[in-house]
Amino acid sequence: MGNYVVALAGNPNTGKTCVFNNLTGSKQQVGNWPGVTVEKKEGDIRYGNRTIRIVDLPGTYSLGAFSEDELVARNYIMSGEADAVINVVDATNLYRNLYLTIQLLEAGADVVVALNMMDEAKKYNIDIDIDSLSKELGVPVISTIASRCIGMDAIIDATIKLDKKNKNRVFTIDYGTEVEKGIEELIVCINKKEELIARYPSRWLAIKLLEADEGIIHDLSRYDYAADILSKAKDLRICLAEELDTKMDSYIIKKRYELIEHIIDKSLFVKEGEEPTTTEKIDSIVTHRIWGLPIFIGIMVLVFAFTFALGEPLEDLVGDGLDAFGEWVESTLAGIGASPIFISFLVDGVIHGLSAVLEIVPLLFLLFLMIGVLEDSGYMARIAYIMDRPMRAIGLHGKAFIPFLLGFGCNVPAIMSTRTLDSHRDRMLAIIANPFISCGARLPVYVLFAKVFFPSHRVLIVISLYLIGILMAVLTTKLFGEKVFKEEDTSFIIELPPYRFPTMRGIFLHMWKSVSAFLKRASTVILSAVIVIWFLSSIPFGVEYASDESVIGKISSFIAPIFKPAGFGTWQATIALISGILAKEVVAGTLGVVYGAGGAELEAVIAQQFTPLSAYSFMVMTLLYAPCIATIGAIRNETKSRKWTFITVAYGFIVAWVLSVLIYQIGTLLGF
Amino acid sequence: MTNNIFNLSDAKIGDRVRVVEIDGGRKVTNRLMELGIMEGVIIDIANSGGGPLIITVGNSRFALGQGIARKIKVEKAYENVSNN
Incomplete structure (x- = not known):
């Protein structure tokens, strides 16, 4: 028997992704912000002796054709790939939610309604006659509380029973x-x-x-x-x-x-009862006309302060641990008489390459934790509201701010999240400018260089880079918004979901998903990159490891002069930048490999090879130049245009080069 | 009191209004309707003043840009006494 396929459809903020997680147990991202699920995601579950595939569709208000995710949802429903559709409905918002239900029924889908958030409905004094609702709609209606995993088995049972029943039920509306x-x-x-x-x-x-x-x-x-x-x-x-x-x-x-x-x-x-809800009370403060923006800025400062204050000591701890591990491996292997090439491979290549990257994991954990809290609590949608006025100054509306905010974590989901924007213009602008937002992967480079050259101003230096990234994103949006994409009549509407206390489980899933993606990259792309670099640094065998006589030395020496005006025309810096296109984390890793050192040793080498000025110029380069392969792929997917993918990459490189050169040259003139 | 029709964008915090007409292009009109904002619907204004508005429709809250709020024509449905 073939797979039984069940699609999950519903409005944003109905707990649809939560249902998906409960059913599949997958490490899937749940967000309390309209449009977290920007592409369809799948997971398999066992039911008796058969496998059921659950497909999570993007949250949409209708099956119209307004935005990209509505089209994704509709095309999927119409394709007939799904044997049944579980329609997750927010019981506190039945009127609006049923609109999608009606459309699903009209489209001929075999629907089971999961009437979710029944606990919250009770708080609103809403009483729903489930039998009557089921009779009126002509489909099974199951009461659920997804946040507490209640009713999950019942939905699946109902869906399976649907399969056995006569499916030739026709739903029609009398249009007059x-x-x-x-x-x-x-x-x-x-x-x-x-x-x-x-x-x-x-x-x-x-x-x-x-x-x-x-x-x-x-x-x-x-x-x-x-x-x-x-x-x-x-x-x-x-x-x-x-x-x-x-x-x-x-x-x-x-x-x-x-x-x-x-x-x-x-x-x-x-039952009527009109007390201001908690959501209203919180909103009257955090979306206040005057205080909203300062509160938001304050929250962001806290987010980053918390991330760095807690992250840095942890990072040192991991770094020291990995250093000690490298030394231990080296001495142990030397002790048992392993070949020097093998030791070099393991220590110079793998351990040094990866340690520069792995050190950053605690920081990433915290950063994604904070983004997770912002999303799940419901504050993210308020940020769109608060940022609407500032965003108008650069020709976008508040909703377009969210992709930029997500970019601080990773540019790939950030670029995918632009699907929730209604206009082509807004999407293109948000995509083109997004790579300038400094993602978590660029942190290792800043942290490494700031530690060596600006030990007493580490945080200040890192903040300055974030600000340069934001500034370039703003200027880019303005430039392309005014010169390339003409103004469209766009309307700003966003639903403000009720505030919810983020659950430990939700936040953990969130963090785990992001960090595991990072670790997966570290163990595949980044590991292969550092091995290839180690190999190229070692051949032809016999040359001094990673010297300018090695293959890598020769290739990079050829390209390096391009970066001379920016102050880092060494072949080592060049190869680090080239390999950084694979993934930005690799930049620090590559330096570890080509200098054949990790931790404190690497810091000492860098102190000799760079000056504070060229180090800053190099950090700016790393911040702004070509996005990583994964991001380039996302840009290609979302713009559906090779031309714009190329323009975005080339533009980024030019901006990065010009700015690094300016910084280095002006800095030199000023005597830094 | 006469039924003065005005733009939603001019409504004050605490106002309760009824939608009389949506005077926009089909894209905007349909989008609003799908969100449950259409003729006859009661809207409470939770926040306004210059920037986007925050409105409550049923149990949903929305932030709404000035541009789109200007296209929604409303009349007062209820005088809210406690406006501060």
Whole structure:
């Protein structure tokens, strides 16, 4: 028997991802911010003797075609790949949530409704008659509290039973005599085209055409055989709009809501009670017109202060541990008479290369912990609100700030999160400027150099780099926003989810997912990179390890002059930058390998090879130059344009080079 | 009291208003409708003044830009006594 596939659909902030985690036990990211799940994610579970695949779709308010993630969700539902759909519905927001449910039913999906957050509904004095709701919708409705894992088995049971039941249930909304006539006419035409019937349910397609759904019209316009249907739909739209004195799309949406109102009348009871909720009280402070921004800045300062204050000692601890481990390996292996090449491989290559990278893990842990708290508590959406005014100054709205904020962790999810932005322009700007935001992987370089050259101003130096990154992102957005992408009519709407106390489990999943991705990279990309670098530094065998006589020395010596004006024209610095494109963490690792030293030794070598000025210039270079391979891949995926991927990379490199050269040259003139 | 119709963007903190009309392009109108903001719906204003507004519709809270708030025409549904 083939796999049984179940899709999870629902509005943002309904606890959909939480349901997914409960079901699959996967280390999947849950965020209390609209649009954390920006692509569909999968996980398998066992049910009796069969495997059920759960597919988590992006949270959407409808199956329209407004944003990228809505399209992802809709295309998946329409593809028929899923045998059933679990629709996670927020019980405290039934009215709005049922809109998606209705659309799923209209699309012919086999739905089980997971009525989630029943505990919160109780707090709002909301009483839902589940049997009645189930009868009205014609599908099973299961009461759940995902945050406490209640009702999870029941959903799966209901979904499996669905499989056995007769699936030929048809859900239709009565759109009124006139419109129904139009729908009938269109269905007749559609049914004549076999190609169309194969792709879409006819009634659904007819309704979408009357709604003038952009996605569908765009899809059909590619086929000659659909031309007459498109023109017929257009005529009908105009005709009906005149007859009913309204726009067809609004009319259809209204009809769906009329049905929802009818359903709610029968199954939802609210006992009135109007006390300001905790959310309202917190919001009146943190979104205050005057205090909102200072509070946000204060929180960010605390986030970074906490990360560094706690992270640095931990980092030293890990660093010292790895140093000691390297020495121990070296002496032990020498003691048992291992070949010098093998010792060099293990110690100079693997251990020194990786230790520069692994040292940073505690810092990353803390950084992702803090981002996790911001997301899960619900504050992230408020940041979009607070930053709306400042963001307008650079031609974006507040929602576009979130990808930048996520970029401090890692640029890859940050760039993917731009899918929640409604306009193409905003997406492109947020993507192009994102690599300038200093991700966690760039930290090892700053930390290493700041420790050597600016021991008493470490934090200040690191902050200055973050600020340069932010400044370049701002200037880039402004430049491209004004010169390349013309202003579009964009509207800023974002849901502010209720504040929730982040659960230990949620935060832990969050951190673990991010850090394990980092460790995975460290054990694959970064490890291979350091091994290749070690190898190139060692051949032709017999040359002094990592000298300019080695292959790597020769290649890099050839390129190095480019960086001379920036103050670090050595081949070692060059190879570090080149390999840093694989992953930015590798920059520090490579220095460890080519200088054949780790920890305190590496610091001593660097102190000789760089001056404070060239060190700063090198840090700026590392901050701004080409994004890492993973980020380049994300840019390519999201922009769907080779041209813009190339422009983003080349632009970054030019900006980085110019700025490093300026810093070094002006610094030299000033006598630093 | 007469039914004065005004833009949602001009509403004050604590106001309770009813949507009379959404006077925007189809994209904006449909988006708002999907979020449950449409003709006849009651909106409470939790925050306003220059920047984006924070509104409550049912049990949902939204932040709404000035541009879009100007397109939502509303009338007062309820005078809130306790405005400070």
